[in-house]
Amino acid sequence: MSEADRPGFRREQRSAPSLARPYAWTEGRTRPIIELAIEALVQTTPEGHAVPYNRASPASMVTQLCLRPRSVAEIAAHLSVPLGVARVLVSDLLGAGYVLVRDTLGEDASWDERHDLLERVLSGLRTL
Amino acid sequence: MKIAVVLLLPVVVALVLAGLRVQAALDEAGRLSAVRDQLPVLRGTVELAELVADEMVTASAQPGSGALRASIDEVDAKVAEVQRDAEFAGLPADTGRELNTALGGLTGLRTADGASGDPILLTDGYRDLVFTLSELVPGLIAGAGSSDLDATAATTRSMMQLRMNLAVEEALLNSARPGPSDRTTLAAANRVAAEETVLSNQIQRGMSPEEAERFQAVIASAAARQDALRNALTDVRIADLSALAAPLSREAAALDDLIGGLEDSLSATVTERTNEGRSEALRDTALVFAALLGALAIALLVARSLVWPVRTLHAAALDAARRTLPATIERVRAGEQIDWREVETVGVEGDEEIGQLARAFDDMRRQAVLLAGEQAELRKQVGEMFMTLSRRSQSLVELQLSVIEELESDERDPGRLEELFRLDHLATRLRRNGENLQVLAGGTPSRRDHGPVSAIEVLRGATSEVKDYRRITVVNAPNGSVRSHVAADVVHILAELLENAIRFSPPEEKVVLTADRGSDGGLLVEVVDHGLGMTPEDLADANRRLAAGDAVSPETTRRMGLFVVGRLAAPHRVTVRLRPTMAKAGRSGITASVHVPGELVLADGVREPALAANGSRRGAPADPVAEPMLGRDRSVPPPTRTPIYENVVSNWFAESPVSPGPDRPAANWKSPVDETRRAAESAIEAPVPAQLTPAGLPTRTPGAQLAPGAAAPRTRTGPATGFRDPNAVRNNLARHYNGMRAARLRADSGTAPEGKADPR
Numbered sequence: 001m002s003e004a005d006r007p008g009f010r011r012e013q014r015s016a017p018s019l020a021r022p023y024a025w026t027e028g029r030t031r032p033i034i035e036l037a038i039e040a041l042v043q044t045t046p047e048g049h050a051v052p053y054n055r056a057s058p059a060s061m062v063t064q065l066c067l068r069p070r071s072v073a074e075i076a077a078h079l080s081v082p083l084g085v086a087r088v089l090v091s092d093l094l095g096a097g098y099v100l101v102r103d104t105l106g107e108d109a110s111w112d113e114r115h116d117l118l119e120r121v122l123s124g125l126r127t128l
Numbered sequence: 129m130k131i132a133v134v135l136l137l138p139v140v141v142a143l144v145l146a147g148l149r150v151q152a153a154l155d156e157a158g159r160l161s162a163v164r165d166q167l168p169v170l171r172g173t174v175e176l177a178e179l180v181a182d183e184m185v186t187a188s189a190q191p192g193s194g195a196l197r198a199s200i201d202e203v204d205a206k207v208a209e210v211q212r213d214a215e216f217a218g219l220p221a222d223t224g225r226e227l228n229t230a231l232g233g234l235t236g237l238r239t240a241d242g243a244s245g246d247p248i249l250l251t252d253g254y255r256d257l258v259f260t261l262s263e264l265v266p267g268l269i270a271g272a273g274s275s276d277l278d279a280t281a282a283t284t285r286s287m288m289q290l291r292m293n294l295a296v297e298e299a300l301l302n303s304a305r306p307g308p309s310d311r312t313t314l315a316a317a318n319r320v321a322a323e324e325t326v327l328s329n330q331i332q333r334g335m336s337p338e339e340a341e342r343f344q345a346v347i348a349s350a351a352a353r354q355d356a357l358r359n360a361l362t363d364v365r366i367a368d369l370s371a372l373a374a375p376l377s378r379e380a381a382a383l384d385d386l387i388g389g390l391e392d393s394l395s396a397t398v399t400e401r402t403n404e405g406r407s408e409a410l411r412d413t414a415l416v417f418a419a420l421l422g423a424l425a426i427a428l429l430v431a432r433s434l435v436w437p438v439r440t441l442h443a444a445a446l447d448a449a450r451r452t453l454p455a456t457i458e459r460v461r462a463g464e465q466i467d468w469r470e471v472e473t474v475g476v477e478g479d480e481e482i483g484q485l486a487r488a489f490d491d492m493r494r495q496a497v498l499l500a501g502e503q504a505e506l507r508k509q510v511g512e513m514f515m516t517l518s519r520r521s522q523s524l525v526e527l528q529l530s531v532i533e534e535l536e537s538d539e540r541d542p543g544r545l546e547e548l549f550r551l552d553h554l555a556t557r558l559r560r561n562g563e564n565l566q567v568l569a570g571g572t573p574s575r576r577d578h579g580p581v582s583a584i585e586v587l588r589g590a591t592s593e594v595k596d597y598r599r600i601t602v603v604n605a606p607n608g609s610v611r612s613h614v615a616a617d618v619v620h621i622l623a624e625l626l627e628n629a630i631r632f633s634p635p636e637e638k639v640v641l642t643a644d645r646g647s648d649g650g651l652l653v654e655v656v657d658h659g660l661g662m663t664p665e666d667l668a669d670a671n672r673r674l675a676a677g678d679a680v681s682p683e684t685t686r687r688m689g690l691f692v693v694g695r696l697a698a699p700h701r702v703t704v705r706l707r708p709t710m711a712k713a714g715r716s717g718i719t720a721s722v723h724v725p726g727e728l729v730l731a732d733g734v735r736e737p738a739l740a741a742n743g744s745r746r747g748a749p750a751d752p753v754a755e756p757m758l759g760r761d762r763s764v765p766p767p768t769r770t771p772i773y774e775n776v777v778s779n780w781f782a783e784s785p786v787s788p789g790p791d792r793p794a795a796n797w798k799s800p801v802d803e804t805r806r807a808a809e810s811a812i813e814a815p816v817p818a819q820l821t822p823a824g825l826p827t828r829t830p831g832a833q834l835a836p837g838a839a840a841p842r843t844r845t846g847p848a849t850g851f852r853d854p855n856a857v858r859n860n861l862a863r864h865y866n867g868m869r870a871a872r873l874r875a876d877s878g879t880a881p882e883g884k885a886d887p888r
Binding site for chain 2: 016017018019020021022023024025027028030031032038054055056057067068076082083084
């Protein structure tokens, strides 16, 4: 029996809600201890890298994800959690010193940085 | 029991009545037999009477002679014999006394005879004796209780008296002497003769005509003799009188014969009757017993014919009530179609009451099965109604969750997000509740296709469905994913176990949720609490319920969680066991372990086979090379299957819906583009070499996914590269595609009008 034949199975335009609900990631917390911009770049610090990886921990997922600098929005998209949840997770890590948050593009940003940002926006758009 | 009474009662009554009848017959036989035993006495008495008469005559004729002595001896011998016989025969008391008195009087007579010599007194004495003896005859025969015998006995008695009278007459005549004294003797003789007449008449009345004729012949001379006696009394002519003695003795001898005959016939009759009576009694007894036995046999047969069907019916009723009917109803409940007409009958036939009862019982049983069937049908309908309704509300809840998810993803205000989370949590619990409802209704919860779900998402999903989800600590999660169709059920099972664990542990205690891969590649999840724990009996009972998947019962509402877990786990062969935690001494708690079999768990990097062909699935998660450690994967598309690519594949290279006829020969029309396409396809199917960076991220080789020759390796050309208008490129390609299609169609049929093949 293929999946589509099962009773109750219906493909709809709207995507099916996920099994794991977003509030389970942060135990229901929605207020980050540190306010973060959604485009702020997050990168794992060596301390954060040193923490043993635990698949069960959301924090581990973020530190793994941010080995390469990623924006908060990107993190939210990767983890497919609401932005608010990603902010709470990142701010927790920031408080523990496991990640660094870099400023977003300033006036002195180089072309590469701008190009990089645009590319990331494009990839973000594609995932939508 | 009652049947036995009903049967026994007439038998007893019949037995009593028959016994009375047999008793009567035996009594008569006994009476006759007693009379027959007394017959020798009778005979002896009759003979004795004769002998006594002879003695009297002899004593009157030749007193003191030898003949008299001989006669006396003879009488004495007879007396002794009669007395002996009487002793043996067991005479009735008064009869025996009379006999003894009479016989005892004999000696007195003999001595008186010698002393006085008065013939009148002497003959009177003898006469009295013989009369007493003669009275014994009817007395003895009366014992037989028969009227005709009594009549004969009376006749015999009268005849004996007549005979004695004759003897007395003879004796008186013998002793008569001429003279005045003889006048008294003659007068006495005359008186006796007169008595004879009376007796003769009496005898004749009691006789049959032929007997009477014989008797008449015997006493023919009596009238003449009496006349002579009467004349002698007046005329006093003695000589004539002596001539009278001879006919007298003749008459007496003849009478003796008659008496003998009568007495013989009496004996014969009595003997015959005795035999008859006895055989009759025996026959009656035999008849009665035979009838009784027959009646008993019939009664037993009837009882058997009554009792056997009753027993059969009883056994069948018990069997039906205790075994057959529950089993049938169980089968009906299990969904089996049972025709009520096929219910086996009791097997008691017949039109009588028991048969009717059996048929009534059969009807009742059929009705029960029919009712059970109808009830099962009703239950099914109610269940279906339930299912339909709850499916509807489930899809509404799912929709609600989707909407909430969308709202959450865009929400930046933490306060509103928190409220959305609360809403989300409520809706999630509502979803679980709806699934419970569907399980209780006997169905399977409706599921959406989530694709394989990673272990951590399963754990997190279970956590999010629980009321107090903040009290759950997820400790460990292995790699691997649970197959799509099981994932939601596993999540639900874990949620129920978590809910139980939280409810039965103190509020400050955390419940631990941890998972690992089993030796068979399956997933082993444990829910550990330090709560109240369970008694070993409860634990065993709960495990039994989990393993067996018990039926819906009043218990179910109390332990709905366990019931749902059992029902959900069974079809997937997911096993759930409870055991005491035993973490610390003195602390209880239950650990629930859930084992998902290996064939339901996919290792990371393995595409779910059943779903791999479904190319259009959104966000195929099973390409972990690109993202080995992400819980959710729709963010980064796999490199070869971007939506744009798929769009291109489906629109450009798939067979057009109008072109392929079923009997169309394989296209022999080729173009260099086909080669390119085939090369591109092979490039897609070629396995992507997984080269990971030290951090676990994949390295990609530029151009590895491209069709060979389709594109030159990208080189940095710099910003000076000429600008290409995307519209122009699209028009170009569209024209090219249209041309290709038109050419194909023309090559196919040769008549297809141009430009009609594709509306684009």
